[in-house]
């Protein structure tokens with residue numbers, strides 16, 4: 340059954356995770372005001388699945404054929420990828436970051452990996468995953484993706500770390516399950532998820548076998564400690580957006596946590612674990628494109644509004660027009676890569692549908708760098724007001740409110756309060772702690788830029804391009820379109836067709852030229 344946002348919030352009350360926030364143990368996650376924006380943002384994915392206009396993209400058939408949330412579904416077609424991309428953009432227009440597509444990305448990555456494990460080694464891994472996905476779909480779960488390990492010393496492999504808990508690994512194997520320990524360092528929405536999907540974050544060599552583990556655990560499983568940050572800027576009246584919608588990130592330490600066998604999907608199968616990691620990256624970078632396009636939509640709208648509030652018509656002011664077009668070009672440019680990745684996607688070995696790797700990675704690489712241009716353009720359009728505007732408390736100060744609203748107006752027809760709201764909105768998204776959060780998640784979320792560059796080169800057929808150029812040389816095809824026959828005939832050296840005498844004469848001419856003393860001219 341698909342929950343509403345309210346039912347999701349209520350469901351968190353039955354979970355008792357160990358969560359620390361600001362140095363204190365949290366009594367009830369559902370009632371903690373500093374998590375409120377995160378629960379609201381995740382709640383958007385629940386409520387939108389019930390909105391008639393959004394149902395076609397927010398829901399699809401689950402494994403049992405009944406409707407399920409799009410973010411818990413397995414892709415079967417190009418259209419599924421396009422719908423997911425659109426659903427991510429839609430939810431992020433309202434939530435900034437809506438978290439649950441990470442679960443979609445993880446399910447789809449595990450789908451092929453577990454299938455391959457069973458094809459190669461036998462076993463029940465794929466069936467266990469399908470059971471778990473059905474369980475998640477029928478309970479409409481929120482599942483945190485616990486992939487990024489602490490990693491310790493980056494120059495060393497997991498098995499070489501001085502502190503083995505830098506990476507989550509299997510410490511014990513029992514007949515009925517496994518025991519895991521270690522740290523996952525960055526989990527979006529960590530404290531207000533129902534479960535965690537633990538997955539390896541990098542390629543594991545055979546000696547790292549114990550670190551190649553993927554499994555699902557309830558977030559209140561004994562041995563898990565979650566240390567979290569607030570979601571956004573709750574309670575801050577200047578935080579127009581992130582006081583209401585934002586995401587918390589958390590560290591989760593697993594201290595000898597028992598995982599029953601039916602929730603173990605990968606344990607030591609390093610090759611398939613690598614396929615899972617790569618596929619997750621492809622699916623997730625595709626989702627990141629939708630997420631940041633939603634963010635871009637907010638900046639485009641706010642950019643137009645602040646220009647107007649400042650008294651400028653962005654269509655008639657050439658440099659404002661250019662900045663607006665740049666914002667649109669950036670947003671739709673990387674989103675177009677998401678569309679291309681969807682339409683050029685392929686069925687993987689297990690029958691699941693995966694975005695094209697090159698376009699997913701290029702789209703994510705574009706946004707990772709261009710988020711800084713997006714912020715710059717928003718600041719350029721808005722002016723310094725976004726960080727200089729007196730705080731919202733002044734709006735209620737009898738000594739200043741009337742004066743400020745009079746002298747700080749821009750366009751005479753636009754009320755001060757509206758101008759202030761738009762300025763605070765832009766500050767929140769681009770120049771505040773939340774603004775920094777969006778920069779860093781765009782840059783590193785789904786992997787650092789270097790990881791995308793590697794994937795692009797690994798999957799792009801550069802050799803085919805070299806062969807193309809060679810073929811142009813070989814076939815004389817550079818003469819195409821000039822009305823000449825391009826097939827090379829025996830005894831002919833070019834498409835025009837020189838004969839032997841011409842070549843001998845040319846050689847004599849060349850020698851004559853080279854004998855001229857060029858220094859005299």
Ligand SMILES: Cc1cc2nc3c(=O)[nH]c(=O)nc-3n(C[C@H](O)[C@H](O)[C@H](O)COP(=O)(O)OP(=O)(O)OC[C@H]3O[C@@H](n4cnc5c(N)ncnc54)[C@H](O)[C@@H]3O)c2cc1C
Pocket residue numbers: 441483484485486487490493494525526527528588776779780783784785786787788789790
């Ligand atoms: C806001 C936010 C939310 C996130 N949410 C989640 C989530 O829900 N779940 C999740 O699992 N992860 C999440 N992530 C984590 C994200 O996937 C990682 O930040 C990303 O993969 C980079 O890893 P890192 O942060 O450990 O940085 P590092 O890997 O330490 O990278 C830092 C720099 O070092 C370089 N580097 C690292 N290792 C090497 C090496 N061996 N050789 C050469 N160069 C190297 C990198 O290229 C980069 O330039 C989130 C991140 C952010 C910022």
